[in-house]
Amino acid sequence: MPAQLPALQSNGQVLAEINGCLGLITLNRPEALNALSLAMIRDLSSLLKAWALDPAIEAVVILGAARMGKSPAFCAGGDIRFFHSAALAGESALDDFFTEEYALNHLIHNFAKPYIALMDGVVMGGGMGISQGAKLRVLTEGSKLAMPETHIGLFPDVGGGYFLSQCPGHVGEWLALTGHAIGAGDAIELGLGDVYVRSAAMPALIEAFRQGEQSSAEHVVATVMEHVDLAPAVDPKTLRGRIDQHFGLSDVAAIMASLEAAGDEWALQTLAVLRKRSPLMLAVTLEQLRRARSMSLAEDLRMERDIVHHCFHLRSGARSETVEGIRALAIDKDHHPCWLPARIEDVSREQVLAFFDSPWAPEQHPLRALS
Known part of the structure; x- marks a missing residue:
């Protein structure tokens, strides 16, 4: 049977497509740098749970919608304005947000099929949470990775304790405390990314996912690898x-x-x-x-x-x-x-x-x- 799309509830903030064996997810809130709302978290969870059980889906790719005429953003984190208003109002939805977001992070880390994150542009906070568990983390020269939560009196959550503490030496503490943003070369060197694709090649890669034949999980991964290039030199500021x-x-x-x-x-x-x-x-x-x-x-x-x-x-x-x-x-x-x-x-x-x-x-x- 062909793969099925579950009903989505975020009013277009998450888009889902199926091409052959590939499930393609687009975070579609570009005016907010694709920051995650509770409805988006629920849609992502529904899609992944459904596709995990669907034998017709063999791989998943996630990307962020681009802003017209502006630099890309994968996902800038959680919706902090919502955190502020919900906290002041004492809304239970704030508790739901974190419980469901962290459960989603765990689901991604343990997803049994290839889950590929196209981490072009800003990847911060909650964006790291939905990408660090990917089997293949794809970076570009525009990638800007950070866990900047201490800037707002928070802490690097979404599994940040887990993946930052696995960085070599005490780099994790440095990234966590300062919120310093790193590029593709540093991210790959520190174990926070896997492969590098030039930004100019990303449209062709995404088009291949949408329109090209995707007959197996191996073919999906090979589609990425056909576009991989040498990563930039590591930033000496590390x-x-x-x-x-x-x-x-x-x-x-x-x-x-x-x-x-x-x-x-x-x-x-x-x-x-x-x-x-x-x-x-x-x-x-x-x-x-x-x-x-x-x-x-x-x-x-x-x-x-x-x-x-x-x-x-x-x-x-x-x-x-x-x-x-x-x-x-x-x-x-x-x-x-x-x-x-x-x-x-x-x-x-x-x-x-x-x-x-x-x-x-x-x-x-x-x-x-x-x-």
């Missing part, structure tokens, strides 16, 4: 030795003191970035990465679900670091968040550990079914 020297230290205060003592341009620029972030959420993020290093993906996602609950409920409404961070960046756009505490020296160990105290018994955890 500075692995310096990163390990500073970001391998025991806590955020020690990292910042080490950067200040080093005094070189890179160290001082990195320190300036950290000083703009929420001190509390920097400390939570470092604890998250260190714990995740010894966790399975399912364990990490359950931990992250605990942490994100506390991001919005330990201090509710406008008192939340995350709500305040989003306000400063995206709502009022004054870029002057009022972090509490304001200094890393004033963050207590008890404040950090409170984020890791699960509000649920194991048998009641919203992600208890993940294995």
Whole structure:
């Protein structure tokens, strides 16, 4: 029987096509850089669950819709304006968003058929969550990968603890704390991407997926590999030795003191970035990465679900670091968040550990079914 498309509910924010054995998904919210809404997460989950069971579908490709006349974006993350309004209104949909998003991340990592992510342009936050579990992560010279959550008083979720902690040395801590964006060469070097395709070749690749014969999963993968090129040279700013020297230290205060003592341009620029972030959420993020290093993906996602609950409920409404961070960046756009505490020296160990105290018994955890 030919493959079937499940009913979708995001009003065109997710598009799905079938060509032979290939299921093709397009994130279609280009004006928002394809940021994920709850309806989009539900559509992606429905498609993948249906196609996982459909023998007519042998491979899946996901890409982001382009903006007319502008640079591409795969997915810029979750809809942070929704986070802000839902948190202030106390809407249960906010809890649903994170539970269902993390379950989707787990589904992608464990998807039994080739799942290929065309990571052209901006790939941040939730965009990393729906691409890092791909069997084949395709990058271009326009790819810009980051987990910038500390910028809004959040932490690198969507499995970020799991995949960032697998980066070599202490690069994961650096990426998590600073939110630094990396390009294709660095991403492949650090294990966050697989192959490089020039941006100019992407239209032909996508056209081949839509119109060319796709008779088997092997043929779908071969279609990608026909367009693969040598990745750009690794950016020397990765500075692995310096990163390990500073970001391998025991806590955020020690990292910042080490950067200040080093005094070189890179160290001082990195320190300036950290000083703009929420001190509390920097400390939570470092604890998250260190714990995740010894966790399975399912364990990490359950931990992250605990942490994100506390991001919005330990201090509710406008008192939340995350709500305040989003306000400063995206709502009022004054870029002057009022972090509490304001200094890393004033963050207590008890404040950090409170984020890791699960509000649920194991048998009641919203992600208890993940294995």
